[in-house]
Amino acid sequence: MNVSSYFKNIIHRFNQSEFYQNIASLFTGMFISRMVPFVFALAIARLYAPEEFGYFALYLTIASALSIVSTGKYEKAIILVDEAHERKQIISFAQRINSAVNLAALVVVVAIILLIKSEDDQKLNLLLVPFYSYFFSSIQLIRNLYISKKQFRQLSILEIGRAILTGVLQCAFFVFPASGLFLGAVAAQMITFFGFSLKINEASLFRFGKFKPEEKVLAKRYIKFPKFSILSEVMNFISSQLPIFLFKPFFGDKMLGLYSFSHRYISTPVQLLSVSISSVYIQNAKSLNENPDTLANSTFSLFRKQVILGIIPFTILGFWGEQIFSLIFGAEWAFSGYLAQLISPWLFFVMLGSPLSAILIVKEKQHVSMWYNILMLIARATSLLIGGLILKDVVSTIVLYSFTGLVFFAFLTIYSLFLAGVNLKHAILYLLKMMLLIVPFAVIKIWLLK
Structure with missing residues (x-):
């Protein structure tokens, strides 16, 4: 088989496969959403100095690490269940954990800010960490809900919207050099979450109070996620972000x-x-x-x-x-x-x-x-x-x-x-x-x- 026939065969199989068509549909949306940062990078590279990008990477790393434990990794269980009521219960359970963890983190951050001396911009960056973690984790629940329901078009729209918002707001906040990049990222996560959660019955803004019995049953069924996946992802995250922490010293x-x-x-x-x-x-x-x-x-x-x-x-x-x-x-x-x-x-x-x-x-x-x-x-x-x-x-x-x-x-x-x-x-x-x-x-x- 020559090269031309080989690639024609690949294209034919692609057109006949729902699996690859779904990948292509999601890829198109994801491609656009990932190209957006490249476009904005042309402006960001000129609006911010390398040192300021380094500050952004540091606080984004801290916030992302916190988000790993925010939902107990139960967002992954959403993909494995087929029943709508079970998905809703898992989301409810995960959101309760998310709210409690990041509220506790906010209290700790406020205490740290009051006790230590640092620049005002760095205090703002630190204060924003729990907010980024909460909204990012909430969006992850929405993303996995879309995946579970095979709503890849909606997932693409979410990613494109979030990417555009992040780029626009990071450029707009360049007047705050030390905190503009992170402030823009947090604001984009918040706006994206509120915009999409209003369209989803399973998503809720805040969850407090006692866990329901049916939520506990599902939490026990998928206990491997908090038992193993949290530590696993913390280790993976730290290992991938080690340069962020070690390059500076x-x-x-x-x-x-x-x-x-x-x-x-x-x-x-x-x-x-x-x-x-x-x-x-x-x-x-x-x-x-x-x-x-x-x-x-x-x-x-x-x-x-x-x-x-x-x-x-x-x-x-x-x-x-x-x-x-x-x-x-x-x-x-x-x-x-x-x-x-x-x-x-x-x-x-x-x-x-x-x-x-x-x-x-x-x-x-x-x-x-x-x-x-x-x-x-x-x-x-x-x-x-x-x-x-x-x-x-x-x-x-x-x-x-x-x-x-x-x-x-x-x-x-x-x-x-x-x-x-x-x-x-x-x-x-x-x-x-x-x-x-x-x-x-x-x-x-x-x-x-x-």
């Missing part, structure tokens, strides 16, 4: 800002694909869980398409990231592009493994995910400490950190394929064959260096 605010800018905007397409694919794949895997052969074939087909979709863009980024960033964002951000080159192999395997890992939820392997993330945190922390304390070089540190991520996400990809029943030999051989496409780009790179 090791390499200073500017390097923190340059890395944060690089990771944020290069990981955006990865997040786009991961969210689009995993949101549809988890529904498909749940329905095919009792049909192993069909699940295996569907998963292997998805894996092949992921490889085709990612191999060329990440190869180009890996060879010419510095030039691309310099051209798009300006010479000031050229080093961010160089860092993007270093992390591109890792992010390629994130693109492969992250969506497929949804099979761990379907197979209820939360304990495996927990231990995986614990080990990855240890390995990543070790790589950053070696880079910062021994090598004392930012490039070497990023190389070590990226390589560690590559190894772990390659394993996650293989394990997910194994759980889905895919023939691992066929999958690995296919990946190696497709990686031959890198050779022509390597030749061009070497030729240009002469």
Whole structure:
């Protein structure tokens, strides 16, 4: 079969598959929502200094960490239930936890602000942390409700609206340099939540009081989510955000800002694909869980398409990231592009493994995910400490950190394929064959260096 026939066959199968049409529908909306930050980045890179972007990354990291525990991870259980009344009870239970956790966090934050001395802008950023956590977690409940009901168009609209609001408000608040980025993000989350919660019967603004008996029954049924998933995601989050906390003491605010800018905007397409694919794949895997052969074939087909979709863009980024960033964002951000080159192999395997890992939820392997993330945190922390304390070089540190991520996400990809029943030999051989496409780009790179 020649190349033309091969791609025509792929397009034909795509047009005949509801599964891939759902991915395409969600991908289109998610693509637009993820392109919006790129557009606004052109303005943000000129309105804010790297140091101010570093402050934003720090407080966003703290707020995102708090949001991991805000709902007890019960938002994932929404996807696994089919009955409307059960979804409503899970959402109600999760919102009660969300309200209580972030109210307690707000009390702690106010106490900290009263006790410590800091700049007013930093006090505002700290005060905003529980609000971002609450509204972000609430939106996650709405997102998973849409996924459970296969309302991917509504999910796309939500993501596009939130992205546009975030960009507009972050640009509008540039008059508050130290807090404008985070203030814009919080305001966007709040407006998005209120706008969409009014359209959903299952969503509520605030939940207090005692848990209902039927809510307790469902909470016990899905106890693995708070039991394993909270710790698992905390470990995963910390390991992925370790550079945010360690770059400042090791390499200073500017390097923190340059890395944060690089990771944020290069990981955006990865997040786009991961969210689009995993949101549809988890529904498909749940329905095919009792049909192993069909699940295996569907998963292997998805894996092949992921490889085709990612191999060329990440190869180009890996060879010419510095030039691309310099051209798009300006010479000031050229080093961010160089860092993007270093992390591109890792992010390629994130693109492969992250969506497929949804099979761990379907197979209820939360304990495996927990231990995986614990080990990855240890390995990543070790790589950053070696880079910062021994090598004392930012490039070497990023190389070590990226390589560690590559190894772990390659394993996650293989394990997910194994759980889905895919023939691992066929999958690995296919990946190696497709990686031959890198050779022509390597030749061009070497030729240009002469």
